[in-house]
Every structure is written in C-alpha cells, then in structure tokens.
Amino acid sequence: MPDRIFFEPLAPEREAEALALVRSVFDAMVAPGFSEQGRASFNDYLDRFAFSRREGEGVALAAVRDGILVGVLEVVGGNHVALFFVSPDCQGRGVGKELMHRAVERCGRDDSGPAALTVNASPGSVKTYAGMGFAADGGERERDGIRFVPMTLPLQPL
Numbered sequence: 784m785p786d787r788i789f790f791e792p793l794a795p796e797r798e799a800e801a802l803a804l805v806r807s808v809f810d811a812m813v814a815p816g817f818s819e820q821g822r823a824s825f826n827d828y829l830d831r832f833a834f835s836r837r838e839g840e841g842v843a844l845a846a847v848r849d850g851i852l853v854g855v856l857e858v859v860g861g862n863h864v865a866l867f868f869v870s871p872d873c874q875g876r877g878v879g880k881e882l883m884h885r886a887v888e889r890c891g892r893d894d895s896g897p898a899a900l901t902v903n904a905s906p907g908s909v910k911t912y913a914g915m916g917f918a919a920d921g922g923e924r925e926r927d928g929i930r931f932v933p934m935t936l937p938l939q940p941l
Contacts, residue, residue, distance in 0.1 A: 788878060790885055793843035793855060798834045801845065801855045805829060808868040813905045820928030833857070833866060841865075842889045846878045856882040858890055862897035867908075883915050887938065899938055903931035912936075 793801055806829065814822045834843050834857060846854030846869070854869040856879075864886070869879045890897055904912045906923055909932050913919075917934040924931055 788846050788848045788853065788873070788881075790844065790846055790881055793834065793845040793857075795835055797845060797852060800852050801843075802829060802833060804852050804855060804870060805833070805866055805868045808870065811871065813907060816906060817930060818928045821925075821930065822928070824927040824929050842886060844882055844885055844889070846873070846882055848873070854878045854882050856886050858886050858900065861890060862900050864900055864902040867902070879911065880915060887936075890938070897938060900936040902934050902936075903929075904934050906930055906932060909934070 806826070809825060814825075817825070834841075841860075842856075842858040844856045845852055852870075853873045855866060856864065856868075857866040859865045864883075867879070867882070869882070887900065890900065900917075901920075902912060902917060903924075904917070909919065912934050915936065917936045920933040920935055922932065924933065
C-alpha cells in the first residue's frame with residue numbers, strides 16, 4: 784500500500800523544514816545547471832524572502848508523508864509561483880500536480896481572482912510546468928545568474 788500524502792497550509796513551525804527541502808532539491812536538481820553566482824543568488828533569496836519573511840499576500844502549501852515534508856509550493860503577490868519543490872522520491876507521483884491544483888484554488892478562480900499564475904521556471908522544470916498547463920512567455924532568460932523561462936497559466940473563473 785502506498786504511503787498516504789496529506790496536503791495542508793505550510794505551518795510557520797515547519798518553515799525551517801521547508802527551507803531544508805527546498806535547498807536539498809535545488810542542490811540536487813537545479814544548482815548543477817546554474818553558475819556559482821546563480822546558486823548564491825538563489826540561496827540569498829531563500830534567506831531573505833522565503834515563506835513568512837516575505838511581505839504581502841502569499842499562499843504556502845505543504846505535502847506531508849509520514850510526518851515529513853515532501854513538497855512545498857509558495858505563491859506570492861496573489862499570482863506568482865515563487866517556490867515549488869517536491870522531493871525526488873515523490874516526483875512523478877502527482878504530488879506536484881496536487882499542490883498546484885490546491886494553489887490555484889487558494890488563489891481564487893472567481894472574477895476577483897488573478898487572471899493567471901506566473902512562474903520563472905528553471906530550464907529543467909519547463910516540461911513539468913507545461914504538463915500542468917503553463918505556457919512559455921518567451922525564451923530562457925538569466926538574472927543574477929539564475930536561469931529561467933517565464934511561464935503563465937491562464938485561470939478561468941468557475
């Protein structure tokens with residue numbers, strides 16, 4: 784029987800665990816494609832802005848298996864996916880899709896909600912985002928050593 788995964792808002796007391804998950808997945812799967820400057824910029828971003836350290840409107844969600852975080856997703860400014868990481872052993876099992884589904888629902892799919900979600904996808908994650916309905920808004924870019932492809936997911940009111 785597969786492990787049961789629960790989805791919930793990221794509790795403030797779990798932020799250190801969430802940051803550890805983000806850093807671990809980033810180091811293993813994203814950082815090898817970044818320059819030293821890009822890796823440093825990403826880590827600086829985490830230190831200064833991740834989760835509750837960010838001002839403004841935000842949604843942070845967690846996927847939990849056996850009491851351990853296996854996925855996190857943060858939407859900031861009401862419509863921008865700032866962080867989205869799933870443990871490698873849970874990738875390809877629908878964990879990311881369910882986190883994204885819940886994020887879309889939390890952001891509001893009514894007339895007063897955002898018209899779209901945006902993300903700056905790392906080059907290796909473009910295919911994953913495309914599989915969830917995101918479309919590229921141009922080609923690859925680089926800012927502060929961080930390589931990304933801007934992408935958008937149009938939201939339709941219910």
